[in-house]
Amino acid sequence: MQTNFDRRRHPVRMDLAAKSYEGQVAADRFVEGEKYRVSADRLEFRPQPRQDISIDTEGLFGEKITVYEQTPEGWAWGQLETDGYVGWFSSDAIQKAEKPTHRVTALRTFLYPAPELKMPPLSLLSIGSLVSVAGEAETRGLQYAVLADGSAIVAKHLVPLGHTDADWVASAEALLGTPYLWGGRSSLGLDCSALVQLAAQTGGILLPRDSDMQEAEAGTEIPFDNVSSLIRGDLLFWKGHVGIITAPNQLLHANGHTMTVAYEELDKAVARIAATEWGAITKARRLG
Known part of the structure; x- marks a missing residue:
């Protein structure tokens, strides 16, 4: 059995491991994991379920996570799909969500409760965040992308997932x-x-x-x-x-x-x- 798995890249612990590692590592139990998406603007990943230690990385809004464990204390342990990073994070900041269609390309953009820039924003999303666009709207000449829950983002701050920049x-x-x-x-x-x-x-x-x-x-x-x-x-x-x-x-x-x-x-x-x-x-x- 292999024992030198990098904890940052492999969902493997002595007491719990992803089902796909069964036969490769010894663990008390193996689980399939459940699919979620990051519902917070940013989701901090830590090497242990403790607030008093530095973070390893962050998940961004809309990114997919496979969750292998959730604790009564509000922690979850899982793997970010974007780069395969494994860690502990708040279970309050993940949810089931639609598959993304677009990526934020502006450095930062606001998520509004409706297609209206005068309304107090719900979130501030970073470049790299993912959203699922369900429709379009225009308010006073400004185009918005409307999400399934009715919230909206300025459309020119998004690109389709397959879009690439030459430079x-x-x-x-x-x-x-x-x-x-x-x-x-x-x-x-x-x-x-x-x-x-x-x-x-x-x-x-x-x-x-x-x-x-x-x-x-x-x-x-x-x-x-x-x-x-x-x-x-x-x-x-x-x-x-x-x-x-x-x-x-x-x-x-x-x-x-x-x-x-x-x-x-x-x-x-x-x-x-x-x-x-x-x-x-x-x-x-x-x-x-």
Whole structure:
């Protein structure tokens, strides 16, 4: 039996595991899991069912989750379909919902109780959130997408699920100034690998969540001995960190130095990071 499953990617515990792992791992019981969607603006995932520890990542409104356990204390344990991340989260922030048809492409957009921008909004949704559009409406010349429950979103802030942008790096650049948040995965706050993941998604490129996963799996490995040869969209990795090349000698990254998504001259960033716990560059990769 295999015993070295990464807890972030495999719904496997000693007492409980997903049914699909039966025969691969020893567990007290195996369950199929139930399908839900995130009903909160953002859903925090934690490694344990405790509020006093840092988050691993976030699920976004409308994303699908397979739930394997719910506790009387209001916790649930499950796996996010978007990137396969496993963790503990609030069971109050999930619900059964319609299959999404559209993705939020604006950095942020309000969900209104009706197609009327003067009404108090219900939610503030981040880029990457998913919604199911049931109809259309127009109010004073502004087009809205209407959801099944009658709530509405400004239509130009959405794209169909299959839509892709030719320049995904531009989506990363649009997040310039976004606060750095460890484990954050929204336009209200995000970390280095979430910046890469959310932006790449707009170009139809699905990436794993954390920087070590991206370093091992994203695109194709390329040489980095001469950083001046790197081109727009190349990813540069350090131990526990990733940034995006946007132009010659220019790095865009969500970082704890400025505590924002920021540009930094690449040569200066390399020297600065080398003097920290993150050390030297470890890898470069190019997305296809």
